Amino acid sequence: MAAANGVRRVWVGQDSLLSTPAVSAIIRERISADGAKATGAFILTASHNPGGPTEDFGIKYNMGNGGPAPESVTDKIFSNTKTITEYLIAEDLPNVDISVIGVTSFTGPEGPFDVDVFDSATDYIKLMKTIFDFESIKKLLASPKFSFCFDGLHGVAGAYAKRMFVDELGASESSLLNCVPKEDFGGGHPDPNLTYAKELVDRMGLGKTSNVEPPEFGAAADGDADRNMVLGKRFFVTPSDSVAIIAANAVQSIPYFASGLKGVARSMPTSAALDVVAKNLNLKFFEVPTGWKFFGNLMDAGMCSVCGEESFGTGSDHIREKDGIWAVLAWLSILAYKNKDNLGGDKLVTVEDIVLQHWATYGRHYYTRYDYENVDAEAAKELMANLVKMQSSLSDVNKSIK
Numbered sequence: 221m222a223a224a225n226g227v228r229r230v231w232v233g234q235d236s237l238l239s240t241p242a243v244s245a246i247i248r249e250r251i252s253a254d255g256a257k258a259t260g261a262f263i264l265t266a267s268h269n270p271g272g273p274t275e276d277f278g279i280k281y282n283m284g285n286g287g288p289a290p291e292s293v294t295d296k297i298f299s300n301t302k303t304i305t306e307y308l309i310a311e312d313l314p315n316v317d318i319s320v321i322g323v324t325s326f327t328g329p330e331g332p333f334d335v336d337v338f339d340s341a342t343d344y345i346k347l348m349k350t351i352f353d354f355e356s357i358k359k360l361l362a363s364p365k366f367s368f369c370f371d372g373l374h375g376v377a378g379a380y381a382k383r384m385f386v387d388e389l390g391a392s393e394s395s396l397l398n399c400v401p402k403e404d405f406g407g408g409h410p411d412p413n414l415t416y417a418k419e420l421v422d423r424m425g426l427g428k429t430s431n432v433e434p435p436e437f438g439a440a441a442d443g444d445a446d447r448n449m450v451l452g453k454r455f456f457v458t459p460s461d462s463v464a465i466i467a468a469n470a471v472q473s474i475p476y477f478a479s480g481l482k483g484v485a486r487s488m489p490t491s492a493a494l495d496v497v498a499k500n501l502n503l504k505f506f507e508v509p510t511g512w513k514f515f516g517n518l519m520d521a522g523m524c525s526v527c528g529e530e531s532f533g534t535g536s537d538h539i540r541e542k543d544g545i546w547a548v549l550a551w552l553s554i555l556a557y558k559n560k561d562n563l564g565g566d567k568l569v570t571v572e573d574i575v576l577q578h579w580a581t582y583g584r585h586y587y588t589r590y591d592y593e594n595v596d597a598e599a600a601k602e603l604m605a606n607l608v609k610m611q612s613s614l615s616d617v618n619k620s621i622k
């Protein structure tokens with residue numbers, strides 16, 4: 221289809237594996253030998269939902285800034301699908317083996333056409349090295365007092381986890397759980413939360429009791445590796461606290477932010493933990509509707525450095541998507557910073573210590589979220605329409621209650 225429509229080249233991650241954040245990084249950073257850049261990207265993914273032939277599957281489109289397409293574009297695409305009468309396809313082109321790295325060149329119906337298969341992790345790791353101090357994270361991971369665990373939930377994060385945590389940062393291979401990417405996520409539901417990341421939750425001492433001492437730090441990412449969950453030993457960090465704690469510690473702990481944060485933002489249903497950090501640190505603060513594209517607008521305007529959603533998404537302006545592995549590296553950086561003079565001491569500063577200290581400084585914030593899964597779509601739409609209708613007659617709606 222691309223060749224038939226005059227596209228000059230297509231970039232594909234090896235084995236068709238690219239995380240959503242890596243796609244965003246590639247759109248923004250990758251330059252081909254002749255100086256060309258991507259104009260956008262299609263991401264084929266079930267995201268955080270069960271995947272495979274009988275489960276979910278979706279197509280996301282990302283724009284030239286690396287972020288999700290805005291509603292004006294998706295609305296236009298949708299309206300075109302209702303009037304389209306034909307599509308072009310170049311049937312004569314042979315298949316390309318996307319398990320092999322390299323460029324295959326064709327003469328397509330519209331002229332030269334290349335399929336460039338590249339390593340999924342190299343560009344992403346390069347970008348992470350410009351953000352974090354890998355040496356200090358390595359020292360933390362090498363400390364006999366520290367232990368680490370990462371659950372890829374059989375999603376695409378597995379294509380990055382071994383390269384990042386084991387090869388680059390020196391974690392042991394046994395610290396990786398479910399890090400072989402599978403087309404159906406091994407039959408699991410790759411949503412990194414307390415319900416679905418069961419194995420990690422148990423290993424971290426939050427599930428069924430076990431005699432094995434849990435690791436100091438645990439994390440998981442979702443099917444396309446843009447969401448994350450952070451856990452300490454027998455301790456859960458809410459996504460709302462996580463973004464606030466990252467923002468509060470970013471300047472000291474993460475070299476990319478050393479000269480200060482441009483601002484911070486959260487989605488409307490995310491707790492106000494970040495608001496208080498912004499107030500105390502005198503940072504620009506924004507509350508946006510749910511959806512990462514709204515953060516992207518602020519970032520493109522140079523007004524936001526760190527942001528997050530209650531749905532386990534955390535990220536920064538290094539790309540225009542939330543970024544699961546980035547969030548793990550951010551937490552490891554904070555732990556490395558807090559323990560920099562303490563790695564030989566009796567006891568490390570733990571994830572729980574950091575969160576308790578944060579609450580003591582900024583206060584504690586609460587929110588709640590209910591997921592209603594696999595409900596009848598029509599009935600759900602009706603319920604939402606009803607809620608919207610009721611809104612105007614409910615006096616408490618849109619009021620801030622302290």
Ligand SMILES: O=P(O)(O)OC[C@H]1O[C@H](O)[C@H](O)[C@@H](O)[C@@H]1O
Binds near residue numbers: 268487533
């Ligand atoms: O990018 P995804 O992981 O697919 O998430 C996309 C969206 O899913 C849900 O609607 C969440 O409530 C949002 O907070 C999130 O932005």
